[in-house]
Amino acid sequence: MDDYVTKIVFRYILLVILLYGFYIVLHGHLSPGGGFAGGMVIGMGLLLYFLIFGFEAKAKLRRLPIDVATILIVVGGILEGTKFLIPKEHGPVGMPGTLFSVGIISVVNFGIGLLVASTILSIFYLLVEGEF
Amino acid sequence: MDISRLMLNYPFIISIILFCLGCLCILTQHNLIKKVIGINIMETGIFLFFIAAGNIEGGIAPIYDPALPQEILYINPLPSALMLTGIVVSFSVTAFALAIIVKLYQYYGTIYAPDIMRMR
Amino acid sequence: MDHFLKLMPFTIIIIPLLVGFVLAIFARWKKDICPYLILAGVAYAFMISILLTQRVIGGEIIHYHVGDWLPPWGIEILIDELAAMMLLLLNGCSLLILIFSIKSLHKEIPEQATGWYYTLFLLTLTAMMGMVITNDLFNLYVMVEVTGLGACGMVVAKGEKLSTEATLRYLMLATLGSGFLLFGIGFLYQVTGNLNIPYIAAELVKVREQYPFLMWATMSFITVGLGVKSALFPLHIWLPDAHSSAPSPSSAVLSGLVVKVYIVSMLRIYFLVFGFDVFHETYMRYLILLLASLAIIGGSLFAFVQLNLKRRLAYSTVAQIGYIFLGFSLGTKWGIVAALLHIIIHAFMKVCLFLAAGAIYYQTGRKKVTHFSGLGYRMPVTMAAFTVAALSMVGIPLFGGFITKYGLAMGSLEANNPYFIILIVISGLLNAAYYFPIVWQAYFTSGHNVKMELDKVPVTMLIPIVIMALGIIYMGIFPGGTLEFLERAVSRFIL
Numbered sequence: 036m037d038d039y040v041t042k043i044v045f046r047y048i049l050l051v052i053l054l055y056g057f058y059i060v061l062h063g064h065l066s067p068g069g070g071f072a073g074g075m076v077i078g079m080g081l082l083l084y085f086l087i088f089g090f091e092a093k094a095k096l097r098r099l100p101i102d103v104a105t106i107l108i109v110v111g112g113i114l115e116g117t118k119f120l121i122p123k124e125h126g127p128v129g130m131p132g133t134l135f136s137v138g139i140i141s142v143v144n145f146g147i148g149l150l151v152a153s154t155i156l157s158i159f160y161l162l163v164e165g166e167f
Numbered sequence: 168m169d170i171s172r173l174m175l176n177y178p179f180i181i182s183i184i185l186f187c188l189g190c191l192c193i194l195t196q197h198n199l200i201k202k203v204i205g206i207n208i209m210e211t212g213i214f215l216f217f218i219a220a221g222n223i224e225g226g227i228a229p230i231y232d233p234a235l236p237q238e239i240l241y242i243n244p245l246p247s248a249l250m251l252t253g254i255v256v257s258f259s260v261t262a263f264a265l266a267i268i269v270k271l272y273q274y275y276g277t278i279y280a281p282d283i284m285r286m287r
Numbered sequence: 288m289d290h291f292l293k294l295m296p297f298t299i300i301i302i303p304l305l306v307g308f309v310l311a312i313f314a315r316w317k318k319d320i321c322p323y324l325i326l327a328g329v330a331y332a333f334m335i336s337i338l339l340t341q342r343v344i345g346g347e348i349i350h351y352h353v354g355d356w357l358p359p360w361g362i363e364i365l366i367d368e369l370a371a372m373m374l375l376l377l378n379g380c381s382l383l384i385l386i387f388s389i390k391s392l393h394k395e396i397p398e399q400a401t402g403w404y405y406t407l408f409l410l411t412l413t414a415m416m417g418m419v420i421t422n423d424l425f426n427l428y429v430m431v432e433v434t435g436l437g438a439c440g441m442v443v444a445k446g447e448k449l450s451t452e453a454t455l456r457y458l459m460l461a462t463l464g465s466g467f468l469l470f471g472i473g474f475l476y477q478v479t480g481n482l483n484i485p486y487i488a489a490e491l492v493k494v495r496e497q498y499p500f501l502m503w504a505t506m507s508f509i510t511v512g513l514g515v516k517s518a519l520f521p522l523h524i525w526l527p528d529a530h531s532s533a534p535s536p537s538s539a540v541l542s543g544l545v546v547k548v549y550i551v552s553m554l555r556i557y558f559l560v561f562g563f564d565v566f567h568e569t570y571m572r573y574l575i576l577l578l579a580s581l582a583i584i585g586g587s588l589f590a591f592v593q594l595n596l597k598r599r600l601a602y603s604t605v606a607q608i609g610y611i612f613l614g615f616s617l618g619t620k621w622g623i624v625a626a627l628l629h630i631i632i633h634a635f636m637k638v639c640l641f642l643a644a645g646a647i648y649y650q651t652g653r654k655k656v657t658h659f660s661g662l663g664y665r666m667p668v669t670m671a672a673f674t675v676a677a678l679s680m681v682g683i684p685l686f687g688g689f690i691t692k693y694g695l696a697m698g699s700l701e702a703n704n705p706y707f708i709i710l711i712v713i714s715g716l717l718n719a720a721y722y723f724p725i726v727w728q729a730y731f732t733s734g735h736n737v738k739m740e741l742d743k744v745p746v747t748m749l750i751p752i753v754i755m756a757l758g759i760i761y762m763g764i765f766p767g768g769t770l771e772f773l774e775r776a777v778s779r780f781i782l
Contacts, residue, residue, distance in 0.1 A: 067228055071251055102312065158262045162269060186470065193463055202459055209466050213473060220477045245360075246476070249425050253469065256432045260462050263436060267443060267455045274448045283452060 038087075045087050052080035060148035064140055070147025077148060078155030085159070099153075107150040178219035185212030199271070199278045203264045210257040214250045221246030296351040296364045299335045299374070300417055303328045307409030314402020322389040325405045329382050329412065336374040343371040344772070358422075358483050365422040368776030369627070373419040373551055376631055377544055380638050381412050383751035387642050388536035390745040391649050395534040396444045404444045404534075411437030411540065415548045424472045424482045424560075427552055431468060435461035435516065438545050441537040442529050453528035460515050460525045468512030474505040475560065484559050491560065502561070506571050509556055517549035519575070519612060520582035523605045527589075530601035535645025538597060542604045543638040547630045550611055554623075558780035567618050575616035580710055582609030587717035596644050596656050599721060600637065603680070606714065607633045613707065614695050620774070620781055622698025625691050627773045632687035632762055636676045639755035643673040646744050646752060656725050661733030663726075666742040668749050670729050672756035677722035679759045682715045687762035690770075 056076035063069030135141070173180065189209025193202050226242035268278055275283050291298075306328030314321050342349060349366040352358065366374070385408070392401055414433035421427050439461065443454040476482060478498060479490035495502060511522070518526040526546075530538050557566045566572060586606030593599040611633070614626030646669045647653060647662065663670045679686035692711050699707035742749060762769065 065230060067230075071255065106312070162262075162266060186466070189466075190463065193459055199455070206459070206462050206466075209463070213466060213469050216470065216473050217476070220473065245482075252425075252429055256429065259436065260432070260458070263439065264455070264458055264462075267451060267458065270443075270451050271455065274451065287449065287452065 041087055045083065049080055049084060052083070053077060056080060056148070056152075060144055061134070061141065063144040064136070065134070070144040071151055073144075074148035074151025075155070078152035081152065081156055082159055085156075103149060103153045107146050107153075110146065178215060178222075182212045182215040182219065185209070185215065188212075197280045199268045199280060200265075202280075203261055203268070206264070207257065207261060210253065214253055217246040217250050217253070293351070295335055295339060296349055296366055296420065297353065299332050299339070300413055300420075303332050303409050303416075304413045307406045307413065310402060310409070311406045314405070318402055321402050321405050322385070325409060326382070326385055326389075328409060329378060329385055332412075332416070333375075333378040333382050336371070336378045339366055340371040340375050343368055359481060359486055362426050363422040363483060364420050366420055367779060368772060369551065369555075369779075370420045372627070372631070372772065372776065373548065374416060376634055377412065377415055377419070377548070380543055380634055381408075381540065383754060384536050384539050384638060384642070387539075387645070387748050387751045390747050391645055392534065392536065394649055395645075397446050400444050400446065404441070407437050407440040407444065408536075408540070411441060411545065415544060418548050418552055422484050424475065424484065424487070424556075426482075428465065428469050428472055431513075431516065431549070431552070432465050434545060434548070435465060438537075438541055441540065442533040444537065445532065445534050447532065449528070450532035453525070453532045457525045457529040460522075464512045464515030464522075466512070467508050467515070471505045471508030471512060474501060474508065484555070487560050488562060492562070495565070502565070503569070506557075506561065506569065509553070510571060510575070513549045513553040513556075514578075517546045517553070518605055518608055520578045520585055520605065520609060523582070523586075523608075526605060527593075527598055527601040530604065531595060531597040535597075535641055535648065538601075539638045539641040539645075542601065542641060543634040546604065546608060547611070547634060550608070550615070550626075550630065554615055554626075554780075563618075563781055572616050572618055575612055579609045579612035579616060580707070582606060583613065583710060583714045584717070587714055587721070591717065591721045594655050594657060596647075596654060596659075596725070597641070599656060600640050600644065603718070603721070604637060606718075607637070607680075610691065610695065610714075613710075614691075614698055617695075617698045617702045617704070617707070619698050619701040620777055621694055621701050623777045623780070624770065624773045625694025625698055627776065628694060628762075628766070628769065629691040631769070632679070632691055632759065635687060635755050635758045635762065636679050639672055639676040639752055639759065640680075642748075642752050642755070643669050643676070646742070646748050649748065650742065650744050656728065659725060659728040661729070661737055663730035664733065664737045664739050666744075667739065668742050669744070669752060670726075672752045673729075674726050675756040675759055677726055679763065680722055681719045682711075685760070685763045687759045687766075689763060690766045 056073045058073070059068040059076060060070055060073030063073065186209055189205045189207070189212055192205025192208060196202050196205060221243035223240055223242045226240040229241040229244040271283065272278055275286055277283060277286075306325060310321055310324055313324065339349065343366060349364075351364040351366075353362040353364065356362070392404065396404060411434055414430045414437060418427060418430040418434060421430060435458070439454050439458045442450055442457060444450075472482075475487055475491075478494055478501060479487045481487045481490055510519075515522045530542050533541060583606050586602050586604075586609060590599050590602035590606065593602055607629070611626045611629050614622040614624075614629060617623075647659075647666065650666060651662070653659065653662075675686065679688035682688045682692040692715065695711055696708045699705060699711075
């Protein structure tokens, strides 16, 4: 898709998409949303990048999302081991209703967000290229 | 059974209609992509069923906020959380099915099921 | 150590899962270590399941609350006799299949897929274990779905036209089935407001009279959903293609283990959620009884006309699933014990047969049953094991299959329904009609001038086959301990 207008507009809009995605991820415990929804938004934004600018990204970079996804699944599995999602077992908890008030859940949400984004990207690559 | 009781439970009726449509779509469509769409319609019906089961009239999103009064009604968050898992599952099933369809297209050059059955 | 004892039921799930996903990264540059890594993971799970079974035999029921959230809200892991038996069976069979697949796999699937294949294997195994030990219905659904995806992946790993097509059909029907299951769970949740099995059962007793139709709907949804996945007779159409076109280790796992765990979940839902008396009163029991009888006859007849060995074995699975359903829908103590025993013995037999088919294909490249002449002298060990499994399938005394047939006969007498004995005898004859020609071909059709020689397959492929055959003989001669254990398991459902 070699369209001048799309490219220019996209440069400005990508930042907004990513910012909104991270907002949803980080405010997952304060408003509807969370890791999955925000990760979806981030993933779609990055996917748009590859749709508009083509697939000239380096081969190593293409494998990166799959690696990130796998590592995050592993780390998540370890974290789930004991005391799953009980904030006060993992660290200090602040005032309810503020951004840093849930301890480990923010971290988990962030991880889920990255995981979902990279999973979407890697599924997209695998479907487009057919080979891994 | 009077009609007002049916009207009260309209999300369940819609969800069952969606479920039946999805099943029909999977079983009768010949185009493989349409079968995958049928899977998604069916699962959407189920999600709607669960979410409607968790809804409480007049309730708000279950996020604890000290500023709100104590006696406020929250909706039941469990079905929503469960359906998040369900959505992830349906997403991965869809991705897997599409990948297999891409592979089948490479082998047979078509995604029309009777043609594939004829060619094997 | 105390902490570890408490965590033991959880590590049995999480360690193989971790190994599986680490393997996915590992497979990219060190492919030859992968089989040993996964072997270590499954061996760990096997050891833990032996320890857990010991504790269960000692009279303990093991509860574990994931993340320390207590039951009505959190996920509960419960290991009773049934779960312990299934854990032992799943891990033991998987270990042997893995030992088999170290050497045989590269002949059946493309080279670059082997690493991912092991990941799928572990994913399927883990999800099956989770399905067996979970006590939470939604968790059960997730595990069902993961098992379905993993099993589909194991079929498609061969990368051929036929297996890809079979996978698509399997995937569609499996998704349909799990949709039905989820809808049934949704009904239960809507009525009772719980997902934990004992809590649902407690609530259901109170509200059962108010919703007579809902109970029916729920039972039908769950029967169809799990019936599609466990290949109950008219819903079995995906099974022969998928099981016969998969690589042999996958066929062994799918046929020996995957279809069984759904039956175990079904049994749990029927007996623990609805209660044994409800199951006994409704007509759903008679429906399953009818379908199981049809499966026994129909599956055998279909198997009779197949010439491809693996397709014949796959149709035979349909018939044998019928036995399990028959025993469980008879609704008597002996019937259910026989069904559970048949889960074990059929797993032994089918794994043995499919692995033997894989070994035959590895050495000679033959797939048709008409081309097996003289094989008894060229592959004596494999064919001996095959013969043992075939004899057991027919139900000759001293082999495992006889014990389950005896148990089913006792169950049908107990249920005042002796006609099923005729059915069992007929199906035994049908089994003989399609298994004995293979054995006959292998031993008696090659003339006189044949040399005896040993199998030319690697030893690691022979060991699992032999162990499975020995297991069948052991179960046939000393079934006492297992039967006692299973009776204890059944006495939890039946009052």
